[in-house]
Amino acid sequence: MTDDKKSSGFSRRSFLQGSAVLCAGLGLSRLDLFGLSDGFLADQAMSGTYTPFDKTATLTYNVCGRNCHDTCSLISEKVNGRLVRLVGDPSNPITAGTPCVKGHTHLNVLYHPDRLLHPMKRAGKKGEGKWEQISWNEAYDIIGKRFKEIIASDGGEAIVPYTFSGTFGQLQEWGVPMRFFNKIGASTIQRDVCLWAGLEALSYTYGTPFGSEPEDYAKSKCFVAWGSNEAYTNVHAVKFINQARENGGKLVVINPHRNPLASQADMFIQPRPGTDAALALGVAKVLIDENLYDKDFVEKYTVGFDKLKAKVQQYPLPKVAKMTGVPESQIVEFARLYAKSKQSMIRMGYGMQRRKNGGTLIRAISLLPPLIGAPGVDGGGFAYVALDHWPLDMDYMQRPDLLAGRKVREINMNEVGKALTGELPTTKQKPIKGLFVFSGNPIPSGGNVNLTRKGLLREDLFTVVFDQFVTDTADYADVLLPAAHMFECEEINADYLGRYVRYNKPAVPPMGESKSNVQVFHELARHMGYTDDCFNETEADIIKKALNKKDPAFKDITYESLNEKHWFHVDLGRPFADHKFKTPSGKIEFYSEALGKKGFDPVAEYVPDMESIEASPELYTKYPIHLVTPASAQLLSSQWHNVPYIQQVLIEPTITINKADAAARGIKTGDFVEVFNDRGKVRLKAKVSASAVKPGVAMSYKSYWEKLTGGNTINRLALDENADMNGGATLSTNLVQVAKA
Numbered sequence: 001m002t003d004d005k006k007s008s009g010f011s012r013r014s015f016l017q018g019s020a021v022l023c024a025g026l027g028l029s030r031l032d033l034f035g036l037s038d039g040f041l042a043d044q045a046m047s048g049t050y051t052p053f054d055k056t057a058t059l060t061y062n063v064c065g066r067n068c069h070d071t072c073s074l075i076s077e078k079v080n081g082r083l084v085r086l087v088g089d090p091s092n093p094i095t096a097g098t099p100c101v102k103g104h105t106h107l108n109v110l111y112h113p114d115r116l117l118h119p120m121k122r123a124g125k126k127g128e129g130k131w132e133q134i135s136w137n138e139a140y141d142i143i144g145k146r147f148k149e150i151i152a153s154d155g156g157e158a159i160v161p162y163t164f165s166g167t168f169g170q171l172q173e174w175g176v177p178m179r180f181f182n183k184i185g186a187s188t189i190q191r192d193v194c195l196w197a198g199l200e201a202l203s204y205t206y207g208t209p210f211g212s213e214p215e216d217y218a219k220s221k222c223f224v225a226w227g228s229n230e231a232y233t234n235v236h237a238v239k240f241i242n243q244a245r246e247n248g249g250k251l252v253v254i255n256p257h258r259n260p261l262a263s264q265a266d267m268f269i270q271p272r273p274g275t276d277a278a279l280a281l282g283v284a285k286v287l288i289d290e291n292l293y294d295k296d297f298v299e300k301y302t303v304g305f306d307k308l309k310a311k312v313q314q315y316p317l318p319k320v321a322k323m324t325g326v327p328e329s330q331i332v333e334f335a336r337l338y339a340k341s342k343q344s345m346i347r348m349g350y351g352m353q354r355r356k357n358g359g360t361l362i363r364a365i366s367l368l369p370p371l372i373g374a375p376g377v378d379g380g381g382f383a384y385v386a387l388d389h390w391p392l393d394m395d396y397m398q399r400p401d402l403l404a405g406r407k408v409r410e411i412n413m414n415e416v417g418k419a420l421t422g423e424l425p426t427t428k429q430k431p432i433k434g435l436f437v438f439s440g441n442p443i444p445s446g447g448n449v450n451l452t453r454k455g456l457l458r459e460d461l462f463t464v465v466f467d468q469f470v471t472d473t474a475d476y477a478d479v480l481l482p483a484a485h486m487f488e489c490e491e492i493n494a495d496y497l498g499r500y501v502r503y504n505k506p507a508v509p510p511m512g513e514s515k516s517n518v519q520v521f522h523e524l525a526r527h528m529g530y531t532d533d534c535f536n537e538t539e540a541d542i543i544k545k546a547l548n549k550k551d552p553a554f555k556d557i558t559y560e561s562l563n564e565k566h567w568f569h570v571d572l573g574r575p576f577a578d579h580k581f582k583t584p585s586g587k588i589e590f591y592s593e594a595l596g597k598k599g600f601d602p603v604a605e606y607v608p609d610m611e612s613i614e615a616s617p618e619l620y621t622k623y624p625i626h627l628v629t630p631a632s633a634q635l636l637s638s639q640w641h642n643v644p645y646i647q648q649v650l651i652e653p654t655i656t657i658n659k660a661d662a663a664a665r666g667i668k669t670g671d672f673v674e675v676f677n678d679r680g681k682v683r684l685k686a687k688v689s690a691s692a693v694k695p696g697v698a699m700s701y702k703s704y705w706e707k708l709t710g711g712n713t714i715n716r717l718a719l720d721e722n723a724d725m726n727g728g729a730t731l732s733t734n735l736v737q738v739a740k741a
């Protein structure tokens with residue numbers, strides 16, 4: 001029936017023991033109990049993990065490998081060669097039997113009538129959407145010939161890949177495609193759109209950005225969802241937060257937008273966007289002034305406390321209240337609640353650090369856990385991301401040695417529009433001539449999409465788009481290549497919520513002529529005459545060779561065990577339980593020389609965001625509303641927008657504004673409004689609220705498709721800069737004006 005024989009994990013074993021006791025008591029064999037005789041289905045049913053819908057179905061263990069914290073473990077059922085049902089793997093402690101709304105509708109993506117099934121070449125003007133079907137051979141001929149011409153005339157660096165979150169798999173997305181680009185000496189793409197500024201900021205404090213796992217949230221006495229949106233962006237975290245509350249823990253939400261969790265929180269703090277560093281320093285001042293900090297921890301495990309103590313004097317509460325819009329009394333109340341127990345956890349989201357001041361903002365927040373002695377404590381410390389459990393050797397997969405000593409330039413994906421239009425000094429000097437977009441979608445998921453469009457319209461730019469659908473970006477391609485869906489490909493996924501490694505087995509063959517990323521880049525390399533052995537490897541070859549065999553934490557993960565168990569929890573222990581920190585001093589650094597050397601305040605400071613009343617008063621006069629553009633519940637960046645079922649539940653393109661701003665502009669709920677800044681203009685429906693956002697703030701969900709909204713994606717307005725740290729994104733740094741349409 002299937003080669004996936006067993007379900008995985010401890011829950012299976014413990015249930016089997018339980019069922020044996022139950023059966024013995026009833027005088028039944030365990031199989032009788034389930035009315036099943038043998039084979040995989042009986043095994044599944046007995047394990048208590050999964051009862052298939054159709055007894056004749058073939059089951060495959062899959063992964064929702066889209067770019068989402070949770071990265072769900074899934075089980076698909078196949079009948080007559082077609083997937084008919086999909087459930088969350090009940091044995092996986094995070095997925096626990098159910099994916100989110102998007103995961104539930106994966107089959108609608110897989111079998112979408114608009115799936116791109118054949119290679120195409122452009123048959124009209126760029127952006128016109130006219131195509132002619134071609135064979136793979138012809139597609140490879142066209143791409144290979146054009147790339148070779150570009151390499152001969154301008155060098156490999158004139159070609160750039162653009163990629164991010166189509167699959168987020170280690171193999172198909174982060175790893176193997178880079179072999180091809182290294183071989184041709186293409187410019188490197190800095191894949192910094194997402195959470196990058198925070199990674200650097202946290203490293204100054206702790207020596208690593210990798211924090212606690214969701215299982216630990218449940219042990220929290222005070223869980224602080226600071227700039228995160230669990231109910232939408234990582235729904236499986238909510239269960240653990242609820243467990244904490246059932247155990248008497250408090251929930252605090254800090255967010256300019258009253259998101260679902262905020263409405264249920266014990267305390268909701270609603271700062272002005274981009275001012276969280278001031279808030280954190282104000283909280284630190286209360287902790288120090290009121291002697292609520294952990295002197296023992298501070299003395300033993302930190303450096304620079306005196307400098308922090310001096311620094312917070314610059315943040316008296318009246319000043320902080322003015323900067324942030326948070327009342328003084330609430331700052332004090334929060335500090336006291338937070339310091340009540342060391343089992344206080346701050347979970348930082350990524351939306352808030354996609355700002356020009358995103359790094360300094362995360363750095364300031366990161367100083368709070370050590371003040372109360374929380375790092376290393378059960379249910380205490382911080383959570384941001386876990387990426388330290390990737391099992392595959394990146395060098396093996398990406399093969400940087402194929403560069404053969406060539407030093408290539410880096411293009412930051414956050415500036416793709418500027419890069420394509422020659423607005424960056426490097427691309428002005430040496431223009432981009434070839435662009436290969438795969439597993440990414442700059443229109444509408446990047447910033448300033450009007451500028452990106454201008455770049456993509458360049459007649460002298462050769463663009464390949466490799467996707468499952470004819471996306472907004474695909475409209476500007478010269479060649480379109482059909483990508484296989486993840487259920488059609490082999491992949492290893494590591495989540496970024498906890499520390500799970502998951503194996504995704506192909507459940508069905510690729511539809512039409514679609515192919516996996518690995519297949520396409522290997523075939524293209526061979527077609528272009530590159531004879532390196534690596535381009536002949538299959539996915540299985542690569543996984544077998546690239547699996548981490550050195551680190552004992554990964555010792556149980558082999559190709560065979562992945563096939564058998566489907567997912568693993570990588571046990572790296574509780575972060576900081578040993579009180580060892582990989583900073584230059586070996587301690588938590590309230591004062592960081594490395595940070596100072598980069599030109600930042602070595603402790604922390606509130607740096608007004610690039611577009612704000614303080615930093616750009618003239619711009620503020622024109623555009624007095626801070627626009628935040630977080631993730632919607634039903635889309636994954638731009639993905640799923642073209643799925644009819646999702647369209648029925650997705651909120652139409654809307655902007656939420658405060659009633660004071662609405663009244664001043666004569667706007668009522670349901671009115672159409674124009675939202676604009678120097679980067680563009682969109683027409684959206686207004687939703688007026690007394691409290692969802694404060695006056696001077698607006699919210700509209702990110703990355704709706706241009707062609708499904710009549711050209712009204714909010715990403716037209718999003719800032720396309722690099723954040724202060726690590727080349728991060730600035731998609732949340734937006735001043736706009738709103739006017740009745």
Ligand SMILES: Nc1nc2c(c(=O)[nH]1)N[C@H]1C(S)=C(S)[C@@H](COP(=O)(O)OP(=O)(O)OC[C@H]3O[C@@H](n4cnc5c(=O)[nH]c(N)nc54)[C@H](O)[C@@H]3O)O[C@H]1N2
Pocket residue numbers: 067068069165194195226227228229230232233234254255256257259271272273274275276349350351352353628629630631632633634635636637732
């Ligand atoms: N449903 C769904 N899930 C997703 C995604 C999706 O598109 N849809 N995207 C996935 C991806 S790529 C990522 S990176 C993650 C992101 O996961 P999250 O970081 O949880 O989500 P975001 O929506 O980016 O931003 C979180 C929150 O930041 C708030 N915020 C914005 N500016 C500020 C600020 O200045 N201060 C504070 N305190 N808060 C602020 C927003 O209001 C928002 O509620 O989610 C992943 N999961």
Ligand SMILES: Nc1nc2c(c(=O)[nH]1)N[C@H]1C(S)=C(S)[C@@H](COP(=O)(O)OP(=O)(O)OC[C@H]3O[C@@H](n4cnc5c(=O)[nH]c(N)nc54)[C@H](O)[C@@H]3O)O[C@H]1N2
Pocket residue numbers: 067163164165166167172193194195351354438439440441442445446447466467468469471483484485486517629630631636637638639702703714715718731732
């Ligand atoms: N306004 C605003 N915009 C934002 C953000 C924000 O906060 N505000 N957040 C940003 C964040 S956090 C992120 S991570 C980015 C995401 O940015 P992107 O990764 O560029 O965006 P996606 O829309 O996820 O596009 C992924 C594309 O890959 C395709 N795809 C899926 N699977 C495969 C595959 O197996 N192979 C190939 N070749 N293609 C595949 C999908 O169909 C889709 O078109 O968006 C950013 N956009």
Ligand SMILES: [Mo]
Pocket residue numbers: 067193194195
């Ligand atoms: Mo992201």
